[in-house]
Amino acid sequence: MRIGVFGGTFDPVHLGHLRVAEEVAECCQLERVIFIPSGIPPHRRQPETSAAHRLNMVRCAISGNANFSTSPVELQRPGKSYTIDTLIKLSQAHPKDEFYLIIGADQMLKLKKWYQSEQLFEYCRIVAVSRPGTPLQAIQAKMAADFPASILSLISFFRVSALDISSTKIRKKIRHQKSVRYLVPKKVSQYIELYHLYQKD
């Protein structure tokens, strides 16, 4: 079985994430996409909301889609969340499956700096997706400069619908009492309202 692995802070998950998962699943014939919220992200400032809230929002977002699932694997592990550890765990649990790690263009630019970035390719292929602000050509050029040909052959570059949505923008809108309707799934905005998330400065 081909399984997509989609990591992120998901603070909160939004329609940009869901479209990426949907389009990659379709084009790469993935039977499942697992959304994996990161616990303590190694490369960025800490999330604004707790791991439990971020996981619950992903659950709200994917409910009703039998091909999407989520895993608390990075939230349960103490210390920093390294993708390599997650992939090792997943491949041990599912030795017969093939993993496709889905990464947005902005994150791809930093791939070389990830912990054990070259070892990642022992466990998965990478699907790099376009994102407004970072052209695919820019990441293709960066990957060619950063990695040898043997690794480049394991990276696919894929143009997805350009949705200029980010969690940062959503958090800012909520802080300024602006609507986030049609940027996040309805169940996610209901969850955010219920727990009064992202309202403080």
Ligand code: ATP
């Ligand atoms: P933040 O603004 O807090 O960084 P974000 O919108 O970038 O949030 P993340 O949780 O950081 O969301 O992203 C998880 C993954 O999804 C990353 O690989 C990121 O590049 C990708 N991604 C997020 N939003 C989009 C989008 N609109 N189009 C394409 N890829 C996206």
Ligand code: MG
């Ligand atoms: Mg981000």
